[in-house]
Amino acid sequence: MEALRDSLGLRVDSLADELGAGPRLVAQSWFARHEFFGPASTNQDSHDLPFQRWYRFKEAFAPRAVVEAFSALPMRPQTCIDPFGGSGTTSLTAQFLGVRPTTVEVNPFLADLIEAKLTTYVPNRLIRAFRTVVDAAADIEPDPSAVLAGAPSTFVEPGVAGRWIFNRDVAVRILAYRLAIEGLEDATHRRLLRVLLGSTLITLSNVVISGKGRRYRSGWTRRAVRPFEVGRLFEAAVLRAIEDIVRFGRRACLDFTLLRGDARTALSQSDSVDFALFSPPYPNSFDYTDIYNVELWMLGYLRTGADNRALREATLRSHVQIHRSFDSAAVSPLLTETLDLLNARRDQLWDAKIPQMVSAYFDDMTAVLRGLHRVMPAGGSVMMVVGDSQYAGVPIDVAAICAEMADGCGFALKGLSQMRSMRSSAQQGGAHELGETLVHLTCE
Numbered sequence: 139m140e141a142l143r144d145s146l147g148l149r150v151d152s153l154a155d156e157l158g159a160g161p162r163l164v165a166q167s168w169f170a171r172h173e174f175f176g177p178a179s180t181n182q183d184s185h186d187l188p189f190q191r192w193y194r195f196k197e198a199f200a201p202r203a204v205v206e207a208f209s210a211l212p213m214r215p216q217t218c219i220d221p222f223g224g225s226g227t228t229s230l231t232a233q234f235l236g237v238r239p240t241t242v243e244v245n246p247f248l249a250d251l252i253e254a255k256l257t258t259y260v261p262n263r264l265i266r267a268f269r270t271v272v273d274a275a276a277d278i279e280p281d282p283s284a285v286l287a288g289a290p291s292t293f294v295e296p297g298v299a300g301r302w303i304f305n306r307d308v309a310v311r312i313l314a315y316r317l318a319i320e321g322l323e324d325a326t327h328r329r330l331l332r333v334l335l336g337s338t339l340i341t342l343s344n345v346v347i348s349g350k351g352r353r354y355r356s357g358w359t360r361r362a363v364r365p366f367e368v369g370r371l372f373e374a375a376v377l378r379a380i381e382d383i384v385r386f387g388r389r390a391c392l393d394f395t396l397l398r399g400d401a402r403t404a405l406s407q408s409d410s411v412d413f414a415l416f417s418p419p420y421p422n423s424f425d426y427t428d429i430y431n432v433e434l435w436m437l438g439y440l441r442t443g444a445d446n447r448a449l450r451e452a453t454l455r456s457h458v459q460i461h462r463s464f465d466s467a468a469v470s471p472l473l474t475e476t477l478d479l480l481n482a483r484r485d486q487l488w489d490a491k492i493p494q495m496v497s498a499y500f501d502d503m504t505a506v507l508r509g510l511h512r513v514m515p516a517g518g519s520v521m522m523v524v525g526d527s528q529y530a531g532v533p534i535d536v537a538a539i540c541a542e543m544a545d546g547c548g549f550a551l552k553g554l555s556q557m558r559s560m561r562s563s564a565q566q567g568g569a570h571e572l573g574e575t576l577v578h579l580t581c582e
């Protein structure tokens with residue numbers, strides 16, 4: 139672990155070499171708090187890292203993965219892009235290292251999380267805004283069924299068939315804070331405080347997020363969540379965030395571009411960028427919209443079933459949970475071979491649409507690579523971390539298929555390197571280890 143820490147320190151020193159003394163020290167002290175528990179493609183190392191601790195985003199990679207990627211380039215890029223922003227790891231790390239970030243994120247809660255992290259604040263104003271919210275929330279007693287009129291009935295007690303995600307008195311306090319936040323004048327304060335309220339929701343709820351979805355906590359009916367805990371958890375989250383902002387606010391780059399929307403089309407709005415680093419959803423049937431549904435509905439990002447449907451339609455076709463078109467024009471010899479094998483085992487698949495979904499996934503990846511090609515100069519690098527999947531014993535070698543498709547999108551394959559192994563889900567056979575690979579492409 140010490141060797142890893144030393145090597146990260148050396149890389150950060152070298153990347154931060156051209157920065158002014160202040161931002162260099164800020165970057166060095168932020169990276170000094172980076173832990174080394176797991177592979178760089180997971181976020182186990184950054185649970186307690188300032189900014190990354192605002193919201194535990196399970197699918198994030200560690201900031202040190204960004205440092206490793208920048209260090210592998212012939213020179214530090216001036217600009218970088220992440221078409222699948224998630225919790226904003228690429229962009230935040232880039233700001234620390236003086237690289238101007240652009241990112242795309244389709245999920246409005248996550249887009250707000252990213253923007254909240256990348257924004258610059260005046261701490262005193264933020265503290266005043268927080269006090270205003272606390273005072274205003276104390277005087278509000280919203281009716282959850284009115285505020286959450288369009289949300290699924292399972293959200294608030296009495297729920298459906300004896301199950302609900304939030305006890306009614308807890309939901310009342312959460313919604314009181316939400317409405318008080320909505321009353322703030324400054325949009326940056328509203329965004330940050332809403333995100334921080336969002337970070338408390340799962341703890342306050344009767345569900346946990348595990349593996350591929352949401353499930354009720356065991357013994358949730360006996361677990362007493364009290365309404366005052368809403369304010370306590372929210373205050374703790376705000377104090378932590380203010381500490382991070384005060385200590386690490388003076389990053390080398392304070393600028394950024396956030397494109398809210400679907401990377402398959404939104405990349406056309408990006409300016410030219412030197413480097414792309416990202417990890418797309420994997421074709422493993424993980425439904426991101428469903429996983430973040432609690433935050434999306436409770437915080438008012440989704441208000442109707444149609445909003446929910448539109449968001450799910452805009453996400454990458456990496457799962458079969460919704461009925462949607464799986465039209466695809468993706469072509470690669472290995473993809474054809476894989477689809478033939480999947481079709482031959484169609485009767486063993488847990489969903490008959492899996493072969494079409496796999497094909498559509500690569501069609502979407504083609505659209506993203508083509509979009510990147512349009513905004514990158516010749517010689518620019520793309521690094522993407524992709525994960526394999528497996529259905530009915532048929533491996534989906536995502537890296538190899540992407541490598542085959544890259545040529546048709548204007549990229550040459552520079553290299554493939556293994557990141558780690560993921561255990562496949564019970565649905566996919568359980569015992570097998572699945573690869574996670576860094577695909578390095580260069581723009582032709």
Ligand SMILES: C[S@@+](CC[C@H](N)C(=O)[O-])C[C@H]1O[C@@H](n2cnc3c(N)ncnc32)[C@H](O)[C@@H]1O
Nearest residue numbers: 198199222224225226227244245400401453454
């Ligand atoms: C694996 S996560 C990225 C994690 C990120 N590297 C980090 O460190 O936080 C993939 C992200 O892609 C987003 N996503 C899915 N479909 C998208 C689309 N069509 N356009 C943009 N983002 C999308 C998901 O909402 C999710 O946040």
